Amino acid sequence: xxxxxxxxxxxxxxxxxxxxxxxxxxxxMVFKNVRHEIMDALTGRVLEVGVGTGKNIKHYPDNLDxxxxxxxxxxxxxxxxxxxxxxxxxxxxxxxxQKMSFxxxxxxxxxxxxVLCSIPDPVKGLEEIKRVCKQGGKIIxxxxxxxxxxxxxxxxxxxxxxxxxxxxxxxxxxxxxxxxEVGFYNVKVEEIWKDIVKKITxxx
Numbered sequence: 663x664x665x666x667x668x669x670x671x672x673x674x675x676x677x678x679x680x681x682x683x684x685x686x687x688x689x690x691m692v693f694k695n696v697r698h699e700i701m702d703a704l705t706g707r708v709l710e711v712g713v714g715t716g717k718n719i720k721h722y723p724d725n726l727d728x729x730x731x732x733x734x735x736x737x738x739x740x741x742x743x744x745x746x747x748x749x750x751x752x753x754x755x756x757x758x759x760q761k762m763s764f765x766x767x768x769x770x771x772x773x774x775x776x777v778l779c780s781i782p783d784p785v786k787g788l789e790e791i792k793r794v795c796k797q798g799g800k801i802i803x804x805x806x807x808x809x810x811x812x813x814x815x816x817x818x819x820x821x822x823x824x825x826x827x828x829x830x831x832x833x834x835x836x837x838x839x840x841x842x843e844v845g846f847y848n849v850k851v852e853e854i855w856k857d858i859v860k861k862i863t864x865x866x
Contacts, residue, residue, distance in 0.1 A: 666782040667733070667758060673830040674714075674734035674780075681715050681737070684829075689717070692855045693804075697721045697775075700802050703863070706770030711759045711791060712777030716741030720748045729769075731757035760786045767796035775804040778840070779832050788844040792866070801846075801864040808834040809858050838862070 663671075677684070701721045710718060713730035714737050722728055730752050732738050738754055745752050757763060759774075759781055772795045781787040795801055809815045818834040826832050841849060841862065848865040 663758060664782070667760065670780060670782055670830045671733045673828075674732075675736040677829050678715065678734060678736035678740060681740070682717070685717070692859050693775075696804060696854060696861065699861070700773055700775070700804065703800070703802060704771045704773065705800075707768070709764070709769040709772045709794060711772060711774040711787070712780065713738070713741050713754065716744035718775060719744045719750050719752060722748075722750045722752060724750075729753040729755065731755045731759065731762070733758055760790060762790050762794055764794045766793050767799075768794045769799065770796060771800050771802070773802040776806060776831075778803065778805050778837050779835055780830050784835060784837065784840050785843055788840055788846075792844055792846070795866050797866060799866045801866065803837070803862040803864070804854070804859070805835075805837045805862060806833060806859045807837045809856070811857065814858075 697718055698721055700718070701723055704723065704726055706726070708726050708728045710728065710730040713719070713732045719741060728751070730741065732741065733756070735756055738756060741754055745754065759777065760783055772791050778784045778787060791801055808818050815834070822832055822834045838851065841864065846864045846866075850863040852861040853859075854861055
């Protein structure tokens with residue numbers, strides 16, 4: 663594990679105790695119905711990348727084979743408690759999204775919610791997601807990205823170092839450009855909140 667990844671891991675271990683509280687405004691403003699929409703689109707063997715404290719676990723369909731990974735041990739502790747609380751069967755594994763231990767083409771569907779903003783190397787993370795998703799599979803990403811509006815985009819650039827230093831999240835990444843760089847072309851993009859939060863569905 664490289665130094666930058668260790669730093670991100672340490673930050674998420676540190677913030678794990680208050681993470682759900684910090685996310686409440688975003689949940690109410692943006693994610694009210696999004697989690698259900700993601701789950702309705704999943705089939706077969708599923709991987710959640712960056713499960714965090716397990717905010718999606720409550721919504722997991724009972725008929726799917728789901729594995730979820732995260733880089734932070736303390737976030738996974740929270741996720742395990744939610745899995746027990748909601749009686750959900752899920753394999754929770756400590757793993758770096760940039761270097762997964764799964765075989766090529768292991769999953770029918772891969773999804774992540776606001777994860778590529780935190781991975782030190784988002785292109786490497788996308789390459790791994792591409793590798794473990796089988797041909798003909800589907801990838802669903804909910805991501806906040808740099809706004810194309812000039813003033814807002816500049817403000818996001820300005821505040822990004824402070825936000826990244828506090829919690830490891832980058833608010834100004836050009837995720838759609840990274841997706842193209844990895845070689846995904848069959849991509850559907852839907853705006854969830856302004857032009858900042860997007861639902862990105864990739865058909866492999």
